Amino acid sequence: MAFYSHVSTGWDSLDRIIDHLRMGDNVVWQVDTIEAYQKLVSLFVNRATAAGERVVYMRFARHGPLLEERGNVTVHHLNVDGGFESFSAQVHTIITREGRDIFYVFDSLSDLLHVWATDLMIVNFFFITCPYLYELNTIAYFAILRNRHSFKAIARIRETTQVLIDVYNHKRQLCVHPIKIQDRYSPTMFFPHVKEGGELVPVISSVEASRLFASLTRHPATDAQRHLDYWDRLFMQAKALVDGAAGAEERQDMVEQLSRLLLSRNKRLLGLIRRHMTLADLIQIKSRLIGTGFIGGKSLGMLLARQILAADSDDRWGEVLEPHDSFYIGSDVFYSYIVQNGWWKLFMEHKTPEGFFEKAEALQTNILAGAFPETVRERFQLMLEYFGQSPIIVRSSSLLEDAFGSAFAGKYDSFFCVNQGSPEQRYEAFEEAVRKIYASTMNPDALAYRRQRGLDQMDEQMALLVQRVSGAYRKNYFFPEMAGVGLSHNPYVWKKGMDADAGMLRLVLGLGTRAVNRVENDYPRIVALDQPLVKPLTGLQDIRKYSQHYVDHLNLEENALQTMPLEELTAKDLGLRLDRVAVRDTETADRARAAGRPIPEQWVLTFDDFLTSSPFTRIMCRMLGALQQAYGVPVDIEFTVNFNQAGDLQVNLLQCRPFQTIGRRAGVVMPEHIPEERTFIRSEGRFMGGNVSLPIALIIWVDAEAYTALSTTDRYSVARLIGKLNRRLVHPDTMPALLLGPGRWGTHTPAMGVPVTFSEINHISALAEVSYQDGSLIPDLSFGTHFFHDLTETNIFYLAIYPENPDVRLDTAWLEILPNLLPEAAPGDSRLAVVVKVCDVREQGLILQSDVLSQRLVCYRATT
Incomplete structure (x- = not known):
């Protein structure tokens, strides 16, 4: 180990000029060629290994290797294709493992431009790596190629490093010009030096120095471009191809290159991009991009879906689709925010297996209080000036979001900015929304979701989508006519003969928040697109009860997202065409008059006339069909509905992503004549998960009557207990479990069900929501919601059980006689054994079977 301070570059003459290297130095060489850098590396490494020092070579570039493994030289081959985070983590891990007093050689940092395409991220990498190397008392060699980087990037590197030396050729003479040598000084140290023989001689004469620097002066156009990041110069080249006479092949090559830097690395998505997006489309996206990097899954899904429809010659989508007005905050802004606020070391600790959850809380707290660079703040301000006082929504659009197999539905936050008040107030509200969305990457549910899908070590940068809110002003209120969620495949058909492949909608009046979230005490209109008037309900009483009673809107006067009862909203004379979306509830009005308490006119939202x-x-059927055909899998969309001045229908397509259906399509042979005493559950319809034959080893049952008797605090304790059992006992393969409970699992209101988070039930094989009328605990699948996506992506079978219906059976008496394993499974929660029962049913051979075609479901004991 090196305990001395002076270290040789391997070139004695250079050592004398810079007074040797010091332990802790990061040495950056600005060179014209890799060959020049390799000679400097060879001198340094040969001298170091001769002195018994250990050298570690970080190999990642496309250029030839600088060193071969030998003796005291260790070579680490790094993967740069995974992105900034994974590459930086690899380097951080190696440096940590190697420890103190090591000598390092890195490949040319300029080569990282081919995967990151931005000087900013190279600077960020250097900014986080250089201090860590300094802290461990190492010496590290880096190279950057001349004229490849912006002046600003070179300045940031110079600020961070301890040593920066320029190396170039002038009239076939090698010139070495120290630019920065920290904590050392001599009268000639910072002069350029030319090589004469084996010595470096300072160019002291003003005449010679002037001639030397004159020959190095760049062309004015080149200097002008170097005020720009490499990213901007790349897109300038792309625009020149569009404006010029470039051939189709050359343009397509540029589409391929830019797509991997701006849109996605996913092969399936890149295939869709290749077929549906042009170079002009990518340049248009860049014009609305703040920062650099990817625009994220949500932004890509929205743009790609619109391009797919625009190319569909069978429908004139241009007349139907409402134009979007969006900006994109690039994924690199997220990492720069982490790096420049000084949290990268904490971020790396969070990326370790033991710190993945433990360090997330501190990181989340920090993110909520960080500061943005002035350049980013300026771009934010310009964007807000563009929108003026129009309401906007800031939406998460992470790299992994809305991709094939990982929707991340509801895992990250989105926020409405009503955008009223002074410019300063509007800016602060926007910046707070950005911070909150960044902080949501550290939510326990999001982290559990990533780990369960093996995504915890992948780059998950948070890009953002900023959209003008779709809707209309109605006095002091702003909201669209309607909004909703659409699925091209209906996984929960409730009537024989209904076509699952026709798709379905979840439709609400007002903002779509009530369609994408599992809202308490309220229900959207469920529309089967092949039979739009057929409801999963019968009778006006049920239709009234299970309809939408509240409307989400933006209150411009209060500058807030609010919820208002439908009857209160209709009384405000906002010009709503209720006759188009609702029917008069004369029965309720008549009962009120008979009781001597006249009430305002009552409406029940059915949307029947509109449909x-x-x-x-x-339109929606054809839209979903066209998108599914292009994606090659079922899709899920979010949309709004408005009407233009001519009264024509306008649909705003806000989001599109692959939708993962669950369950096998193959038929299941349903058993006949099962004895009643061996039938645990019997039902028709009201299940989601396809055709299954699922063995059940464990039942976890929350008794409805006992649950409703609990305090609110104890109901939350039940939820946490379910989470413990989910982690300790349940496994989809070795211990498949059926979870039964009253009302809605995952509710935010304990009075409506058990308020678990999804990470507390994510190992369950089958989930049952049981109706309990005495406590108003009513199941609700909530098609298309974030909860719904979690079920489908985790392959959890869902069923709703209504024991009060004569054709439904739930044999709780059998459960009551089984031993309760809770006291031994969770000794600290034994007091809740009267509410939660855990039953091992492996000896009973319990099987859950369902058939989509007949809509039959049965769960029975195969053994007596």
């Missing part, structure tokens, strides 16, 4: 008298159903 039958407008082209909406046909």
Whole structure:
């Protein structure tokens, strides 16, 4: 180990000029060629190994290797294709493992431009790596190629490093010019030096120095471009191809290159991009991009879906689709925010297996209080000036979000900015929304979701989508006519003969928040697109009860997202065409008058007239069909509905992502004549998960009557207990479990069900929501919601059980006689054994079977 301070570069003459290297030095060489850097590396490494020092070579570039493994030289081959985070983590891990007093050689940092395409991220990498190497008392060699980087990037590197030396050729003479040598000084140290023989001689004469620097002066156009990041110069080249006479092949090559830097690394998505997006489309996206990097999954899904429809010659989508007005905050802004606020070391600790959850809380707290660079703040301000006081929504759009197999539905936050008040107030509200979304990457549910899908070590940068809110001003309120969620495959058909492949919608009046979230005490209109008037309900009483009673809107006067009862909203004379979306509830009005308490006119939202008298159903069916055909898998969309001045229907396509259906399509042979005493559950319809034959080894049952008797605090304790059992006992393969409980699992309101988070039930094989009328605990699958996506992506079978219906059976008496394993499974929660029962049913051979075609479901004991 090197305990002395002076270290040789391997070139004695250079050592004398810079007074040797010091332990802790990061040495950056600005060179014209890799060959020049390799000679400097060879001198340094040969001298170091001769002195018995250990050298570690970080190999990652496309250029030839600088060193071969030998003796005291260790070579680490790094993967740069995974992105900034994974590459930086690899380097950090190696440096940590190697320890103190090591000599390092890195490949040319300039080569990272081919995967990161931005000087900013190279500077960020250097900014986080250089201090860590300094802290461990190492010496590290880096190279950057001349004229490849912006002046600003070179300045940031110079600020961070301890040593920066320029190396170039002038009239076939090697010139070495120390630019920065920290904590050392001599009268000639910072002069350029030319090589004469084996010595470096300072160019002291003003005449010679002037001639030397004159020959190095760049062309004015080149200097002008170097005020720009490499990223901007790349897109300038792309625009020149579009504006010029470039051939189709050359343009397509540029599309391929830019797509991997701006849109996605996913091969399936890149295939869709190749078929549906042009170079002009990518340049248009860049014009609305703040920062650099990817625009993220949500932004890509929205743009790609629109391009797919635009190319569909069978429908004139241009007349139907409402134009979007969006900006994108690049994924690199997220990493720069982490790096420049000084949290990268904490971020790396979070990336370790033991720190993945433990360090997330501190990181989340920091993120909520960080500061943005002035350049980013300026771009934020310009964007807000563009939107003026129009309401906007800031939406998460991470790299992994809305991808094939990982929707991340509801795992990250999105926020409405009503955008009222002074410019300063509007800016602060926007910046707070950005911080909150960044902080949501550290939510326990999001982290559990990533780990369960093996994504915890992948880059998950948070890009953002900023959209003008779709809707209309109605006095002091702003909201669209309607909004909703669409699925091209209906996984929960409730009537024989209904076509699952026709798709379905979840439709609400007002903002779509009530369609994408599992809202308490409220229900959207569920529309089967092949039979839009057929409801999963019968009778006006049920239709009234299970309809939408509240409307989400933006209150411009209060500058807030609010919820208002439908009857209160209709009384404000906002010009709503209720006759188009609702029917009068004369029965309720008549009962109120008879009781001597007149009430305002009552409406029940059914959307029946709108579904039958407008082209909406046909439009949505064709839209979902076209998108599914292009994606090659079922899709899930979010949309709003408005009407233009001519009264024509306008659909705003806000989001599109692959939708993962669950369950096998192959038929299941349903058993006949099962004895009643061996039938645990019997039902028709009201299940989601396809055709299954699922063995059940464990039942976890929350008794409805006992649950409703608990305090609110104890109901939360039940939820946490379910999480413990989920982690300790349940496994989809070795211990498949059926979880039964009253009302809605995952609710935010304990009075409506058990308020678990999804990470507390993510190992369950089958989930049952049991109706309990006495406590108003009503199941709700909530098609298309974030909860719904979690079920489908985790292959959890869902069923709703209504024991009060005569054709439904739930044999709780059998459960009551089984031994309760809770006291031994969770001794600290034994007091809750009257509420939660854990039963091992492996000896009973319990099997859950369902058949989509007949809509039959049965769970029975195969053994007596």
